[in-house]
Amino acid sequence: MSFSVFGDKFTRHTGIARLMEDMNQGLRTPGAVMLGGGNPAQIPAMNDYFDRLLGQMHRDGVLAEALSNYDGPQGKTTLRDALATMLREQFGWPLTAHNIALTNGSQSAFFYLFNLYAGRRADGSKKRVLFPLAPEYLGYADAGLDEDLFVSARPSIEMLPEGQFKYHVDFDNLHIGDDTGMICVSRPTNPTGNVITDEELLQLDALAQQHDVPLVIDNAYGVPFPGIIFSDARPLWNPNIILCMSLSKLGLPGSRCGIIIADEAVIAAIGNMNGIISLAPGSIGPAIAKEMIDRGDLLRLSDEVIRPFYQQRVQETIAIIRRYLPAERCLIHKPEGAIFLWLWFNDLQVTTEVLYQRLKQRGVLMVPGHFFFPGLPQEWPHTHQCMRMNYVPDARKIEQGVRILAEELALIEQQNREHQHVS
Numbered sequence: 001m002s003f004s005v006f007g008d009k010f011t012r013h014t015g016i017a018r019l020m021e022d023m024n025q026g027l028r029t030p031g032a033v034m035l036g037g038g039n040p041a042q043i044p045a046m047n048d049y050f051d052r053l054l055g056q057m058h059r060d061g062v063l064a065e066a067l068s069n070y071d072g073p074q075g076k077t078t079l080r081d082a083l084a085t086m087l088r089e090q091f092g093w094p095l096t097a098h099n100i101a102l103t104n105g106s107q108s109a110f111f112y113l114f115n116l117y118a119g120r121r122a123d124g125s126k127k128r129v130l131f132p133l134a135p136e137y138l139g140y141a142d143a144g145l146d147e148d149l150f151v152s153a154r155p156s157i158e159m160l161p162e163g164q165f166k167y168h169v170d171f172d173n174l175h176i177g178d179d180t181g182m183i184c185v186s187r188p189t190n191p192t193g194n195v196i197t198d199e200e201l202l203q204l205d206a207l208a209q210q211h212d213v214p215l216v217i218d219n220a221y222g223v224p225f226p227g228i229i230f231s232d233a234r235p236l237w238n239p240n241i242i243l244c245m246s247l248s249k250l251g252l253p254g255s256r257c258g259i260i261i262a263d264e265a266v267i268a269a270i271g272n273m274n275g276i277i278s279l280a281p282g283s284i285g286p287a288i289a290k291e292m293i294d295r296g297d298l299l300r301l302s303d304e305v306i307r308p309f310y311q312q313r314v315q316e317t318i319a320i321i322r323r324y325l326p327a328e329r330c331l332i333h334k335p336e337g338a339i340f341l342w343l344w345f346n347d348l349q350v351t352t353e354v355l356y357q358r359l360k361q362r363g364v365l366m367v368p369g370h371f372f373f374p375g376l377p378q379e380w381p382h383t384h385q386c387m388r389m390n391y392v393p394d395a396r397k398i399e400q401g402v403r404i405l406a407e408e409l410a411l412i413e414q415q416n417r418e419h420q421h422v423s
Protein backbone atom coordinates (compact mmCIF):
# COMPACT_ATOMS: atom_id res chain seq x y z
CA MET A 1 0.00 0.00 0.00
CA SER A 2 1.49 3.36 -0.90
CA PHE A 3 0.25 6.78 0.08
CA SER A 4 0.86 10.42 -0.75
CA VAL A 5 3.36 12.47 1.28
CA PHE A 6 0.36 13.65 3.32
CA GLY A 7 -0.74 10.02 3.71
CA ASP A 8 2.71 8.89 4.83
CA LYS A 9 2.79 11.56 7.49
CA PHE A 10 -0.75 11.21 8.78
CA THR A 11 -0.85 7.41 8.93
CA ARG A 12 2.04 7.11 11.38
CA HIS A 13 1.34 5.51 14.72
CA THR A 14 1.94 8.63 16.78
CA GLY A 15 1.99 9.25 20.51
CA ILE A 16 -1.55 10.65 20.44
CA ALA A 17 -2.85 7.58 18.55
CA ARG A 18 -1.21 5.25 21.10
CA LEU A 19 -2.66 7.32 23.93
CA MET A 20 -6.19 7.21 22.51
CA GLU A 21 -5.91 3.43 21.94
CA ASP A 22 -4.69 2.91 25.51
CA MET A 23 -7.53 5.07 26.75
CA ASN A 24 -10.19 3.26 24.75
CA GLN A 25 -8.91 -0.13 25.98
CA GLY A 26 -8.23 1.05 29.51
CA LEU A 27 -11.64 2.63 29.98
CA ARG A 28 -13.37 -0.54 28.83
CA THR A 29 -11.15 -3.29 30.35
CA PRO A 30 -12.36 -4.39 33.77
CA GLY A 31 -9.59 -4.13 36.37
CA ALA A 32 -7.34 -1.79 34.36
CA VAL A 33 -6.10 1.28 36.22
CA MET A 34 -6.57 4.04 33.71
CA LEU A 35 -4.32 6.96 34.61
CA GLY A 36 -3.36 7.60 30.99
CA GLY A 37 -5.47 9.71 28.65
CA GLY A 38 -7.43 12.85 29.32
CA ASN A 39 -10.94 11.53 29.75
CA PRO A 40 -12.75 13.83 32.16
CA ALA A 41 -14.31 12.50 35.37
CA GLN A 42 -17.78 11.04 35.54
CA ILE A 43 -19.06 13.53 38.11
CA PRO A 44 -22.42 12.21 39.36
CA ALA A 45 -23.96 15.70 39.72
CA MET A 46 -22.93 16.59 36.15
CA ASN A 47 -24.13 13.29 34.70
CA ASP A 48 -27.51 13.75 36.44
CA TYR A 49 -27.66 17.30 35.14
CA PHE A 50 -26.94 16.25 31.54
CA ASP A 51 -29.53 13.45 31.79
CA ARG A 52 -32.19 15.90 32.91
CA LEU A 53 -31.19 18.58 30.42
CA LEU A 54 -31.17 16.17 27.48
CA GLY A 55 -34.59 14.87 28.52
CA GLN A 56 -35.94 18.40 28.57
CA MET A 57 -34.31 19.25 25.25
CA HIS A 58 -35.83 16.10 23.78
CA ARG A 59 -39.31 17.02 25.04
CA ASP A 60 -38.92 20.59 23.75
CA GLY A 61 -37.91 19.39 20.29
CA VAL A 62 -34.51 21.12 20.60
CA LEU A 63 -32.55 17.88 20.18
CA ALA A 64 -34.45 16.83 17.06
CA GLU A 65 -33.99 20.34 15.65
CA ALA A 66 -30.23 20.16 16.25
CA LEU A 67 -29.91 16.65 14.82
CA SER A 68 -31.94 17.27 11.71
CA ASN A 69 -30.32 20.48 10.44
CA TYR A 70 -26.85 21.55 9.37
CA ASP A 71 -25.49 24.66 11.07
CA GLY A 72 -23.49 27.28 9.19
CA PRO A 73 -19.76 26.67 8.64
CA GLN A 74 -18.83 28.84 11.64
CA GLY A 75 -21.10 26.78 13.90
CA LYS A 76 -24.44 27.25 15.65
CA THR A 77 -25.25 30.97 15.52
CA THR A 78 -27.39 30.96 18.66
CA LEU A 79 -24.49 29.59 20.72
CA ARG A 80 -21.99 32.00 19.16
CA ASP A 81 -24.30 34.91 20.06
CA ALA A 82 -24.89 33.66 23.59
CA LEU A 83 -21.17 33.01 24.20
CA ALA A 84 -20.18 36.44 22.91
CA THR A 85 -22.67 38.10 25.26
CA MET A 86 -21.58 35.96 28.20
CA LEU A 87 -17.87 36.69 27.69
CA ARG A 88 -18.54 40.39 27.11
CA GLU A 89 -20.41 40.58 30.41
CA GLN A 90 -17.95 38.38 32.27
CA PHE A 91 -14.65 39.89 31.13
CA GLY A 92 -15.52 43.06 29.20
CA TRP A 93 -14.03 41.65 25.97
CA PRO A 94 -15.50 43.41 22.91
CA LEU A 95 -16.90 40.29 21.23
CA THR A 96 -19.75 39.49 18.87
CA ALA A 97 -20.69 36.22 17.19
CA HIS A 98 -18.28 37.23 14.39
CA ASN A 99 -15.43 36.63 16.84
CA ILE A 100 -16.43 33.03 17.51
CA ALA A 101 -16.22 29.86 15.42
CA LEU A 102 -16.95 26.29 16.47
CA THR A 103 -15.04 23.18 15.41
CA ASN A 104 -15.42 19.44 15.88
CA GLY A 105 -13.41 19.36 19.10
CA SER A 106 -10.62 21.80 19.85
CA GLN A 107 -8.11 19.21 18.61
CA SER A 108 -9.21 19.99 15.06
CA ALA A 109 -9.03 23.73 15.82
CA PHE A 110 -5.32 23.32 16.50
CA PHE A 111 -4.82 21.48 13.24
CA TYR A 112 -6.48 24.38 11.41
CA LEU A 113 -4.60 27.10 13.26
CA PHE A 114 -1.12 25.59 13.14
CA ASN A 115 -1.36 25.02 9.42
CA LEU A 116 -2.90 28.42 8.76
CA TYR A 117 0.05 30.24 10.27
CA ALA A 118 2.97 27.84 9.99
CA GLY A 119 4.44 25.87 7.12
CA ARG A 120 5.60 26.94 3.68
CA ARG A 121 4.50 30.41 2.53
CA ALA A 122 3.92 31.67 -1.01
CA ASP A 123 7.18 33.68 -0.81
CA GLY A 124 9.16 30.47 -0.20
CA SER A 125 9.77 31.14 3.50
CA LYS A 126 8.86 28.62 6.17
CA LYS A 127 7.23 29.48 9.49
CA ARG A 128 7.02 27.45 12.68
CA VAL A 129 4.83 27.30 15.76
CA LEU A 130 6.73 28.19 18.92
CA PHE A 131 5.79 26.51 22.20
CA PRO A 132 7.49 28.83 24.69
CA LEU A 133 7.18 26.40 27.56
CA ALA A 134 7.81 22.68 27.09
CA PRO A 135 6.50 20.25 28.32
CA GLU A 136 3.38 20.96 26.27
CA TYR A 137 0.26 19.06 25.12
CA LEU A 138 1.23 15.96 23.11
CA GLY A 139 -1.82 16.34 20.87
CA TYR A 140 -0.04 19.22 19.13
CA ALA A 141 3.02 17.20 18.18
CA ASP A 142 1.86 15.63 14.92
CA ALA A 143 -0.68 18.20 13.75
CA GLY A 144 1.58 19.83 11.15
CA LEU A 145 1.14 19.23 7.42
CA ASP A 146 4.84 20.00 6.97
CA GLU A 147 7.64 18.24 8.82
CA ASP A 148 9.38 20.16 11.61
CA LEU A 149 6.54 22.58 12.12
CA PHE A 150 7.14 22.97 15.83
CA VAL A 151 9.87 24.33 18.00
CA SER A 152 9.72 24.39 21.77
CA ALA A 153 11.76 25.95 24.53
CA ARG A 154 13.03 24.40 27.74
CA PRO A 155 11.59 25.91 30.93
CA SER A 156 13.40 27.16 33.97
CA ILE A 157 12.55 25.13 37.05
CA GLU A 158 11.63 26.59 40.41
CA MET A 159 11.97 24.12 43.30
CA LEU A 160 9.20 24.43 45.90
CA PRO A 161 8.60 23.00 49.39
CA GLU A 162 7.11 19.53 49.96
CA GLY A 163 8.76 17.93 46.92
CA GLN A 164 6.98 20.21 44.43
CA PHE A 165 8.36 22.30 41.57
CA LYS A 166 7.05 24.74 38.94
CA TYR A 167 8.13 25.41 35.37
CA HIS A 168 8.49 28.99 34.15
CA VAL A 169 9.02 30.47 30.70
CA ASP A 170 12.76 31.07 30.33
CA PHE A 171 12.49 34.45 28.62
CA ASP A 172 16.28 34.93 28.63
CA ASN A 173 16.65 32.00 26.24
CA LEU A 174 13.39 32.32 24.31
CA HIS A 175 14.14 32.90 20.66
CA ILE A 176 11.48 34.48 18.46
CA GLY A 177 12.81 34.81 14.95
CA ASP A 178 11.74 35.49 11.38
CA ASP A 179 10.60 31.89 11.12
CA THR A 180 8.18 32.17 14.07
CA GLY A 181 4.63 32.12 12.68
CA MET A 182 2.69 31.68 15.89
CA ILE A 183 3.18 31.30 19.64
CA CYS A 184 1.04 28.72 21.43
CA VAL A 185 0.64 27.83 25.07
CA SER A 186 -1.86 25.73 27.02
CA ARG A 187 -3.05 27.41 30.22
CA PRO A 188 -3.69 25.41 32.44
CA THR A 189 -1.03 23.24 30.85
CA ASN A 190 -1.52 19.66 29.84
CA PRO A 191 0.56 17.64 30.98
CA THR A 192 1.87 19.51 34.03
CA GLY A 193 -1.11 21.26 35.64
CA ASN A 194 0.97 24.44 35.44
CA VAL A 195 -0.74 27.79 35.00
CA ILE A 196 1.67 30.29 33.53
CA THR A 197 1.52 33.47 35.59
CA ASP A 198 -0.30 36.65 34.50
CA GLU A 199 3.11 38.34 34.09
CA GLU A 200 4.38 35.54 31.86
CA LEU A 201 1.22 35.68 29.75
CA LEU A 202 1.41 39.47 29.38
CA GLN A 203 5.06 39.20 28.36
CA LEU A 204 4.21 36.54 25.75
CA ASP A 205 1.36 38.75 24.50
CA ALA A 206 3.73 41.71 24.16
CA LEU A 207 6.33 39.60 22.32
CA ALA A 208 3.68 38.22 19.95
CA GLN A 209 2.43 41.73 19.12
CA GLN A 210 5.97 43.02 18.70
CA HIS A 211 6.75 40.23 16.19
CA ASP A 212 3.32 40.49 14.56
CA VAL A 213 2.38 36.86 15.15
CA PRO A 214 -0.74 35.57 16.89
CA LEU A 215 -0.64 34.19 20.42
CA VAL A 216 -2.78 31.06 20.77
CA ILE A 217 -3.96 30.31 24.30
CA ASP A 218 -5.37 26.82 24.74
CA ASN A 219 -7.95 27.25 27.48
CA ALA A 220 -9.38 23.70 27.39
CA TYR A 221 -9.34 23.52 31.21
CA GLY A 222 -9.54 27.19 32.14
CA VAL A 223 -12.04 29.89 33.05
CA PRO A 224 -14.85 30.66 32.80
CA PHE A 225 -15.65 27.05 31.88
CA PRO A 226 -14.92 24.25 32.69
CA GLY A 227 -13.03 26.13 35.42
CA ILE A 228 -10.48 23.43 36.35
CA ILE A 229 -8.00 25.98 37.64
CA PHE A 230 -6.95 26.45 41.24
CA SER A 231 -4.83 29.61 41.03
CA ASP A 232 -5.93 33.23 40.55
CA ALA A 233 -4.86 33.53 36.93
CA ARG A 234 -6.54 36.29 34.93
CA PRO A 235 -7.91 35.31 31.50
CA LEU A 236 -6.69 37.40 28.59
CA TRP A 237 -8.03 38.19 25.14
CA ASN A 238 -7.34 40.87 22.56
CA PRO A 239 -7.57 40.80 18.76
CA ASN A 240 -4.01 39.36 18.50
CA ILE A 241 -4.94 36.46 20.79
CA ILE A 242 -6.64 33.31 19.53
CA LEU A 243 -8.32 31.75 22.54
CA CYS A 244 -9.38 28.12 22.18
CA MET A 245 -11.93 26.47 24.43
CA SER A 246 -13.77 23.16 24.53
CA LEU A 247 -16.83 21.47 25.98
CA SER A 248 -14.84 18.26 26.60
CA LYS A 249 -13.63 18.83 30.14
CA LEU A 250 -17.05 20.04 31.16
CA GLY A 251 -17.90 16.36 30.85
CA LEU A 252 -18.89 16.28 27.18
CA PRO A 253 -15.88 14.92 25.23
CA GLY A 254 -18.23 12.86 23.06
CA SER A 255 -19.91 16.04 21.83
CA ARG A 256 -16.62 16.99 20.04
CA CYS A 257 -17.15 20.74 20.35
CA GLY A 258 -14.27 23.21 20.20
CA ILE A 259 -14.60 26.99 20.37
CA ILE A 260 -12.25 29.54 18.78
CA ILE A 261 -12.40 33.18 19.93
CA ALA A 262 -10.43 35.48 17.67
CA ASP A 263 -10.35 38.49 15.42
CA GLU A 264 -13.15 38.49 12.79
CA ALA A 265 -10.74 37.77 9.91
CA VAL A 266 -9.43 34.63 11.65
CA ILE A 267 -12.99 33.47 12.33
CA ALA A 268 -13.95 33.98 8.68
CA ALA A 269 -10.92 31.87 7.66
CA ILE A 270 -11.87 29.10 10.10
CA GLY A 271 -15.45 29.11 8.80
CA ASN A 272 -14.18 28.61 5.25
CA MET A 273 -11.92 25.76 6.39
CA ASN A 274 -14.84 24.14 8.24
CA GLY A 275 -16.88 24.34 5.05
CA ILE A 276 -14.24 22.47 3.08
CA ILE A 277 -13.34 19.92 5.72
CA SER A 278 -16.64 19.20 7.48
CA LEU A 279 -19.38 21.38 5.90
CA ALA A 280 -20.40 22.44 9.38
CA PRO A 281 -19.36 21.48 12.91
CA GLY A 282 -21.66 19.07 14.80
CA SER A 283 -24.75 20.63 16.38
CA ILE A 284 -25.45 18.61 19.52
CA GLY A 285 -22.69 19.99 21.78
CA PRO A 286 -23.49 23.58 20.78
CA ALA A 287 -27.22 23.02 21.40
CA ILE A 288 -26.46 21.71 24.91
CA ALA A 289 -24.09 24.59 25.68
CA LYS A 290 -26.65 27.14 24.48
CA GLU A 291 -29.29 25.68 26.82
CA MET A 292 -26.78 25.75 29.70
CA ILE A 293 -26.02 29.42 29.08
CA ASP A 294 -29.74 30.30 28.84
CA ARG A 295 -30.37 28.61 32.18
CA GLY A 296 -27.36 30.30 33.84
CA ASP A 297 -25.87 26.85 34.46
CA LEU A 298 -22.64 26.86 32.45
CA LEU A 299 -20.62 29.10 34.76
CA ARG A 300 -22.52 28.11 37.92
CA LEU A 301 -21.78 24.39 37.49
CA SER A 302 -18.15 25.08 36.54
CA ASP A 303 -17.72 27.05 39.78
CA GLU A 304 -19.87 25.04 42.13
CA VAL A 305 -19.41 21.46 40.91
CA ILE A 306 -16.52 20.96 38.50
CA ARG A 307 -13.74 22.99 40.11
CA PRO A 308 -14.40 21.74 43.69
CA PHE A 309 -14.59 18.15 42.45
CA TYR A 310 -11.17 18.27 40.79
CA GLN A 311 -9.60 20.31 43.57
CA GLN A 312 -10.57 17.68 46.11
CA ARG A 313 -9.42 14.84 43.84
CA VAL A 314 -6.01 16.34 43.29
CA GLN A 315 -5.44 16.84 47.00
CA GLU A 316 -6.49 13.26 47.76
CA THR A 317 -4.22 11.97 45.01
CA ILE A 318 -1.18 13.87 46.28
CA ALA A 319 -1.80 12.50 49.78
CA ILE A 320 -1.92 8.96 48.34
CA ILE A 321 1.29 9.47 46.33
CA ARG A 322 3.09 10.74 49.41
CA ARG A 323 2.04 7.65 51.40
CA TYR A 324 3.96 5.50 48.88
CA LEU A 325 6.60 7.81 47.41
CA PRO A 326 8.48 10.42 49.44
CA ALA A 327 9.76 13.63 47.87
CA GLU A 328 13.28 12.12 47.42
CA ARG A 329 11.85 9.53 45.03
CA CYS A 330 9.16 11.53 43.26
CA LEU A 331 8.80 15.26 42.69
CA ILE A 332 5.38 16.62 41.72
CA HIS A 333 4.69 19.69 39.58
CA LYS A 334 2.62 22.19 41.57
CA PRO A 335 -0.97 21.36 40.59
CA GLU A 336 -2.64 24.61 39.56
CA GLY A 337 -5.21 23.25 37.11
CA ALA A 338 -6.12 20.64 34.46
CA ILE A 339 -6.69 16.99 35.30
CA PHE A 340 -3.15 15.61 35.49
CA LEU A 341 -0.22 15.30 37.85
CA TRP A 342 3.28 15.50 36.37
CA LEU A 343 5.72 13.34 38.26
CA TRP A 344 9.49 13.75 38.07
CA PHE A 345 11.69 10.80 39.01
CA ASN A 346 14.98 12.60 39.27
CA ASP A 347 17.28 9.59 39.49
CA LEU A 348 15.35 6.93 37.63
CA GLN A 349 17.80 4.47 36.05
CA VAL A 350 15.54 3.63 33.10
CA THR A 351 13.54 5.90 30.81
CA THR A 352 9.90 6.57 31.65
CA GLU A 353 9.07 4.78 28.37
CA VAL A 354 10.46 1.59 29.99
CA LEU A 355 8.58 2.40 33.18
CA TYR A 356 5.39 2.89 31.09
CA GLN A 357 5.85 -0.56 29.50
CA ARG A 358 6.40 -2.20 32.89
CA LEU A 359 3.34 -0.51 34.37
CA LYS A 360 1.22 -1.46 31.36
CA GLN A 361 2.18 -5.12 31.89
CA ARG A 362 0.65 -4.75 35.34
CA GLY A 363 -2.54 -3.10 34.12
CA VAL A 364 -1.64 0.50 35.01
CA LEU A 365 -1.72 3.08 32.24
CA MET A 366 0.18 6.39 32.45
CA VAL A 367 1.92 8.45 29.75
CA PRO A 368 5.74 8.69 29.55
CA GLY A 369 7.18 12.19 29.50
CA HIS A 370 9.11 12.31 26.22
CA PHE A 371 5.92 12.74 24.15
CA PHE A 372 5.34 16.16 25.68
CA PHE A 373 8.31 17.99 24.19
CA PRO A 374 7.29 18.59 20.57
CA GLY A 375 10.07 20.31 18.65
CA LEU A 376 12.64 20.50 21.45
CA PRO A 377 15.87 21.15 19.55
CA GLN A 378 18.29 19.37 21.90
CA GLU A 379 18.18 16.10 23.81
CA TRP A 380 17.35 16.71 27.46
CA PRO A 381 17.49 13.81 29.96
CA HIS A 382 14.62 15.42 31.92
CA THR A 383 12.20 14.42 29.12
CA HIS A 384 12.79 10.75 30.04
CA GLN A 385 12.45 11.27 33.79
CA CYS A 386 8.85 12.46 33.90
CA MET A 387 5.48 10.78 33.70
CA ARG A 388 1.94 12.12 33.40
CA MET A 389 -0.88 10.62 35.42
CA ASN A 390 -4.56 11.46 35.23
CA TYR A 391 -5.98 11.92 38.76
CA VAL A 392 -9.61 11.45 37.69
CA PRO A 393 -10.37 7.86 38.85
CA ASP A 394 -11.64 7.24 42.38
CA ALA A 395 -9.23 7.06 45.32
CA ARG A 396 -9.24 3.24 45.42
CA LYS A 397 -8.08 2.99 41.79
CA ILE A 398 -5.52 5.76 42.24
CA GLU A 399 -4.10 3.99 45.29
CA GLN A 400 -3.89 0.71 43.36
CA GLY A 401 -2.02 2.48 40.53
CA VAL A 402 0.33 4.39 42.84
CA ARG A 403 1.12 1.24 44.86
CA ILE A 404 2.10 -0.59 41.67
CA LEU A 405 4.12 2.43 40.53
CA ALA A 406 6.03 2.44 43.84
CA GLU A 407 6.63 -1.33 43.57
CA GLU A 408 7.98 -1.02 40.03
CA LEU A 409 10.27 1.86 41.03
CA ALA A 410 11.62 -0.21 43.93
CA LEU A 411 12.12 -3.23 41.62
CA ILE A 412 13.99 -1.12 39.07
CA GLU A 413 16.26 0.18 41.84
CA GLN A 414 16.87 -3.32 43.13
CA GLN A 415 17.62 -4.70 39.64
CA ASN A 416 20.01 -1.84 39.07
CA ARG A 417 21.83 -2.53 42.34
CA GLU A 418 22.11 -6.23 41.47
CA HIS A 419 23.41 -5.37 38.02
CA GLN A 420 26.06 -3.06 39.47
CA HIS A 421 27.05 -5.71 41.99
CA VAL A 422 27.52 -8.35 39.28
CA SER A 423 29.51 -6.09 36.96
Ligand SMILES: Cc1ncc(COP(=O)(O)O)c(C=O)c1O
Binds near residue numbers: 105137139247248253
Ligand atom coordinates in the same frame (compact mmCIF):
# COMPACT_ATOMS: atom_id res chain seq x y z
C1 LIG B 1 -4.62 21.08 26.44
C2 LIG B 1 -5.61 20.41 25.53
N1 LIG B 1 -5.98 21.03 24.42
C3 LIG B 1 -6.85 20.48 23.57
C4 LIG B 1 -7.40 19.24 23.81
C5 LIG B 1 -8.36 18.67 22.80
O1 LIG B 1 -9.62 18.47 23.36
P1 LIG B 1 -10.95 18.34 22.49
O2 LIG B 1 -10.57 18.05 21.06
O3 LIG B 1 -11.69 17.21 23.14
O4 LIG B 1 -11.66 19.65 22.60
C6 LIG B 1 -7.04 18.54 24.96
C7 LIG B 1 -7.58 17.20 25.22
O5 LIG B 1 -7.25 16.52 26.15
C8 LIG B 1 -6.12 19.14 25.84
O6 LIG B 1 -5.73 18.52 26.96
